[in-house]
Amino acid sequence: MQALTDTTYTEKAGKRKNCFYRLGKDMKKNPILYLMILPVVAYYIIFHYVPMYGIQIAFKDFVPKLGFLGSPWVGLDHFTRFFSGYNFKNLLRNTLEISVYGLLVGFPIPILFALLLNYLPGKWFQKSVQMVSYAPNFISTVVMCGMITIFLAPDTGIINQLVKALGGKPVAFLSVPEFFKSIYVWTGVWQGMGFSSIIYISALSGVDYQIHEAAIIDGATKLQRILNIDIPSIAPTMIILLILSLGSIMGVGFEKIYLLQNPLNMSASDVISTYVYRVGLIDSDYSYSTAIGLFNSVINAFLLIIVNSVAKRFTSTSLW
Amino acid sequence: MVRREDMEKSSALRTGNISQSWHDQVFDIVNIIIMIALFALFVWPLLFVFSASFSDPNAVWNGKMWGIPVGFNVECYKTILKYKNIWIGYGNTILYTVLGTVINLAMTVCAAYPLSRKDFVPRNLITGIFVFTMHFGGGLIPTYLVVQKLGLLNTVWAMVIPGAVSIYNVLVTRTYFQSSIPEVLQEVAELDGANSAQYLIYIVLPLSAPILAVMALYYGVGHWNSYFDALIYLQDMNKYPLQMFLRDILIQNKVDLNMMGLDTTQAEAKQKLAQTIKYGVMIVASVPVLCFYPFVQKYFVKGVMIGAIKG
Numbered sequence: 001m002q003a004l005t006d007t008t009y010t011e012k013a014g015k016r017k018n019c020f021y022r023l024g025k026d027m028k029k030n031p032i033l034y035l036m037i038l039p040v041v042a043y044y045i046i047f048h049y050v051p052m053y054g055i056q057i058a059f060k061d062f063v064p065k066l067g068f069l070g071s072p073w074v075g076l077d078h079f080t081r082f083f084s085g086y087n088f089k090n091l092l093r094n095t096l097e098i099s100v101y102g103l104l105v106g107f108p109i110p111i112l113f114a115l116l117l118n119y120l121p122g123k124w125f126q127k128s129v130q131m132v133s134y135a136p137n138f139i140s141t142v143v144m145c146g147m148i149t150i151f152l153a154p155d156t157g158i159i160n161q162l163v164k165a166l167g168g169k170p171v172a173f174l175s176v177p178e179f180f181k182s183i184y185v186w187t188g189v190w191q192g193m194g195f196s197s198i199i200y201i202s203a204l205s206g207v208d209y210q211i212h213e214a215a216i217i218d219g220a221t222k223l224q225r226i227l228n229i230d231i232p233s234i235a236p237t238m239i240i241l242l243i244l245s246l247g248s249i250m251g252v253g254f255e256k257i258y259l260l261q262n263p264l265n266m267s268a269s270d271v272i273s274t275y276v277y278r279v280g281l282i283d284s285d286y287s288y289s290t291a292i293g294l295f296n297s298v299i300n301a302f303l304l305i306i307v308n309s310v311a312k313r314f315t316s317t318s319l320w
Numbered sequence: 321m322v323r324r325e326d327m328e329k330s331s332a333l334r335t336g337n338i339s340q341s342w343h344d345q346v347f348d349i350v351n352i353i354i355m356i357a358l359f360a361l362f363v364w365p366l367l368f369v370f371s372a373s374f375s376d377p378n379a380v381w382n383g384k385m386w387g388i389p390v391g392f393n394v395e396c397y398k399t400i401l402k403y404k405n406i407w408i409g410y411g412n413t414i415l416y417t418v419l420g421t422v423i424n425l426a427m428t429v430c431a432a433y434p435l436s437r438k439d440f441v442p443r444n445l446i447t448g449i450f451v452f453t454m455h456f457g458g459g460l461i462p463t464y465l466v467v468q469k470l471g472l473l474n475t476v477w478a479m480v481i482p483g484a485v486s487i488y489n490v491l492v493t494r495t496y497f498q499s500s501i502p503e504v505l506q507e508v509a510e511l512d513g514a515n516s517a518q519y520l521i522y523i524v525l526p527l528s529a530p531i532l533a534v535m536a537l538y539y540g541v542g543h544w545n546s547y548f549d550a551l552i553y554l555q556d557m558n559k560y561p562l563q564m565f566l567r568d569i570l571i572q573n574k575v576d577l578n579m580m581g582l583d584t585t586q587a588e589a590k591q592k593l594a595q596t597i598k599y600g601v602m603i604v605a606s607v608p609v610l611c612f613y614p615f616v617q618k619y620f621v622k623g624v625m626i627g628a629i630k631g
Contacts, residue, residue: 023442026439030516032515033437034434036430037446040450040485043427043485044453047463048453048458050466051458051459051465051466052458053462055458055462113358116354119347120351121348121350125355129355129358129359132359134361134617135362135366135610136365138545140540140547142545142566142567143566143605145571146569146571147365149571149599150570156380158368158386164383165536199625201339202625221343221347222343222344257546259567259571276459276461280461280464280529281461282459286461289460293460296459297456300455
């Protein structure tokens with residue numbers, strides 16, 4: 001990252017020689033800076049690194065009295081139990097399907113939206129579309145899921161009123177497993193596309209307009225300008241965001257799925273994160289739940305590293 | 321670099337010296353149609369909820385209301401005002417939002433300022449320690465066990481401490497400090513005998529008002545809308561934030577009309593009122609954010625853009 005590059009060569013050499021001496025001297029010179037950052041470092045240690053240390057209970061049988069360290073080891077028992085469990089395949093499939101579907105739809109749409117918005121004639125119209133497109137982002141997950149539930153209600157929901165008005169038969173959308181993933185992904189697009197497009201809009205506004213003007217004089221159409229000027233200009237932004245989303249492909253968010261789940265759509269809506277919650281906090285099977293969570297985050301971290309190195313190799317854009 | 325806006329003012333291109341090809345005309349028409357459709361798609365669901373809460377419950381129930389209020393009815397709001405849980409939730413949410421945001425801001429500045437100083441020796445190490453947690457963490461249960469061990473469960477602190485700072489926001493704030501405040505100011509301040517704390521308080525922070533506003537908004541909206549921490553850390557109903565009560569009403573269908581001081585005997589009328597109440601609580605819960613929204617949305621955009629510079 002950027003911070004790593006601006007340490008100069010001599011600083012690095014000096015650091016190797018005597019970094020503790022330098023640290024001590026700096027502490028005496030600028031004690032206030034150290035005092036300031038102390039609570040934040042303490043926070044990260046307590047709430048992020050101690051839990052990482054606690055991951056060991058995934059290989060133990062956690063007994064609250066004995067704590068992280070004292071509980072007896074059981075090796076990979078929890079993992080084998082998870083992999084051989086009746087719902088393992090289903091959980092993995094749902095998790096992957098939802099996130100791949102979400103990525104295929106949710107990644108290109110904000111880009112297309114930003115590109116089209118950029119060519120929309122009329123500043124006022126452009127600004128208005130932009131402004132309303134951000135609004136859904138500020139609705140809470142609970143209200144969002146409330147809207148979904150109430151709009152899709154079997155008899156009285158507005159969508160079924162529309163179906164009835166068009167002569168169709170009402171459908172209990174949220175009770176049909178086949179519909180669940182589409183409902184989840186497309187409502188996510190509705191809520192997030194405007195806000196996700198901001199980063200592309202700002203990247204597009206940085207494109208030098210002289211290039212566009214040259215292209216116009218050469219007779220390029222808007223579509224050609226999008227393909228040959230705009231898309232190459234925002235490609236680095238696209239790659240970074242793609243790396244990040246591929247690196248969290250196993251991390252389907254808990255909050256929304258949990259609220260939309262019901263016994264009838266469970267076969268399509270049960271994902272790893274909701275299972276971790278159910279097993280861990282409802283059934284209090286701490287070690288088992290930690291093992292599943294660990295499996296999930298290791299795959300995520302692994303994917304991130306692979307995707308990042310592939311991107312580095314082929315496009316010279318990468319996270320680190 | 322030439323900005324598009326500057327160019328267009330003086331450009332001959334817009335005044336028709338080079339006429340648009342039919343390709344571009346088709347493109348523009350298709351684009352306008354798509355954008356009008358999207359505009360409607362963004363506005364309609366929000367308008368529908370708003371109108372439904374003010375409409376005659378019968379019309380909403382029977383599908384006679386499509387976006388423009390039918391009749392005028394504030395019955396649901398009167399009922400909601402009598403609903404004790406909404407008030408408890410509102411109070412708690414305000415407390416968590418204010419307290420949480422203050423802690424968030426203090427922590428963010430305390431992390432971002434030293435990391436923005438080039439002469440702060442362990443800055444790479446500490447940045448690394450923070451950034452690592454973005455990609456890997458202990459997970460739900462180990463974090464829960466730590467919170468439990470610290471005795472924070474079921475207290476106000478469980479709502480504000482475990483999420484006390486977000487590394488992404490620290491990086492954005494640090495970048496702002498580095499890029500928008502000239503380093504020479506620090507030298508001048510030091511010559512005048514100011515120490516780091518004085519320099520931060522009297523010079524850096526006043527100059528950083530825009531980024532602090534953005535951060536306060538990010539954190540504040542996050543607190544207002546969150547329910548996950550409450551779900552896992554709180555058991556006591558009297559400590560529940562608004563979103564938890566909303567969940568009961570909207571998702572779990574627990575609309576307790578008796579608690580709202582109503583005695584509706586007819587089953588159907590009860591159901592209709594319950595439905596309108598759902599629309600009403602969505603509005604009541606979103607009003608603070610929606611009221612702020614038009615004024616603050618440009619700051620949100622700014623925040624994303626500052627973040628984008630960092631990449």
